Amino acid sequence: MTDKALPIDQQRKNDHVKSALAQQEIAKNSDFDEVRFVHQSLNTVDFANISLETHWAGATHALPFYINGMTGGSQQTKQYNQALAILARETGLPMASGSISAALKHPDMADTFTIIRQENPQGFVMANLGAHHSLENAQKAVDLLQADALQIHLNIPQEVVMPEGDRDYSMWAEQIAEMVDKLDVPVIVKETGFGMARETIEELMNLGVKTIDVSGRGGTNFIQIENERRDHLDFSFLADWGQSTPEALLESICLQDQVEVLASGGIQNPYDIVKAISLGAKAVGLSGKFLHVIDSQGIDAGIKLVEDWIQFIRHMLLLTGCQHITDLKHQPLVISGQLAEWAYQRGINTQALANRKQASS
Numbered sequence: 001m002t003d004k005a006l007p008i009d010q011q012r013k014n015d016h017v018k019s020a021l022a023q024q025e026i027a028k029n030s031d032f033d034e035v036r037f038v039h040q041s042l043n044t045v046d047f048a049n050i051s052l053e054t055h056w057a058g059a060t061h062a063l064p065f066y067i068n069g070m071t072g073g074s075q076q077t078k079q080y081n082q083a084l085a086i087l088a089r090e091t092g093l094p095m096a097s098g099s100i101s102a103a104l105k106h107p108d109m110a111d112t113f114t115i116i117r118q119e120n121p122q123g124f125v126m127a128n129l130g131a132h133h134s135l136e137n138a139q140k141a142v143d144l145l146q147a148d149a150l151q152i153h154l155n156i157p158q159e160v161v162m163p164e165g166d167r168d169y170s171m172w173a174e175q176i177a178e179m180v181d182k183l184d185v186p187v188i189v190k191e192t193g194f195g196m197a198r199e200t201i202e203e204l205m206n207l208g209v210k211t212i213d214v215s216g217r218g219g220t221n222f223i224q225i226e227n228e229r230r231d232h233l234d235f236s237f238l239a240d241w242g243q244s245t246p247e248a249l250l251e252s253i254c255l256q257d258q259v260e261v262l263a264s265g266g267i268q269n270p271y272d273i274v275k276a277i278s279l280g281a282k283a284v285g286l287s288g289k290f291l292h293v294i295d296s297q298g299i300d301a302g303i304k305l306v307e308d309w310i311q312f313i314r315h316m317l318l319l320t321g322c323q324h325i326t327d328l329k330h331q332p333l334v335i336s337g338q339l340a341e342w343a344y345q346r347g348i349n350t351q352a353l354a355n356r357k358q359a360s361s
């Protein structure tokens, strides 16, 4: 039930968590089902020497997936940040905070974020902020978490449907360029479940951005979440807005040698992670799934899930003939159905993808 005593941004964060958890209970079709590997009957992989190491945002990461930005900004979501930070510490997953905007506005909310660093002093931690913020705020967000990188989120569809959302995006590109130029930590620009287009990625590259999370449609849906918070103007017709994560990865494919691409949005299992990396992602972020596991089953179940997924991914590398996780991006992939239709209309060569040369393992 809505607590009228809370400031709107704190109540909003609690509402987001509640709706996002409910969305995890609903089974959805996934565009990852339209991506298939080509089975080969011989390979040369040695399971004992499989490597999952990836390199992005200026650091080497032992695991190819991470906890993406979600919580903090209300006392209720401090508990989630604490649980997720323990999960990150115990498994070695990189982790992002939710938008630190709330702590910049209400300094008494700072501890709902700093708990992340407190629980995980050695881990790779990303601070998170919207693109409308100043360089000064960005530096404050980084300092608050002693962050290793800053995520800047792009969320225009959410702002449009949010009753109290921002209506002026005129400074976003300029602010991003300044943050990239002046901050001394890597800046990762991420979507929030609506996917990126090739044109957006090119624009971000022109602003100097080196790492991008295409965060696509398929999982947490912020148009639906904000629409539930409205009492007039029903935007439910926009529920399918944006590119799915596989579509966004295909959009990025011709740019992946010039920019680091991360993927998130709708990741439900380790097979999705393997497919996203094969489509060119350096690493894969999960939000709703981790939130749901922590909320419904607790931290130990979250740790077990991560450990199981690491084993599944190692076995998938064995099956696909990849000694190193980065070999996945040379595996031929066959794209079908609506995903193939999207690629065709956007001039993306799926035949080249289906016939690319495997790395010798």
Ligand SMILES: Cc1cc2nc3c(=O)[nH]c(=O)nc-3n(C[C@H](O)[C@H](O)[C@H](O)COP(=O)(O)O)c2cc1C
Pocket: 016, 017, 020, 068, 069, 070, 071, 097, 098, 099, 128, 151, 152, 153, 154, 190, 191, 192, 193, 215, 216, 218, 219, 220, 264, 265, 266, 267, 285, 286, 287, 288, 289, 291
């Ligand atoms: C409860 C919740 C809160 C979120 N808050 C933020 C945020 O503050 N900043 C941000 O960049 N993304 C935020 N996101 C978006 C996620 O980082 C991610 O881009 C999106 O949820 C898609 O991933 P998923 O399908 O794995 O949830 C939030 C997601 C959830 C579930």
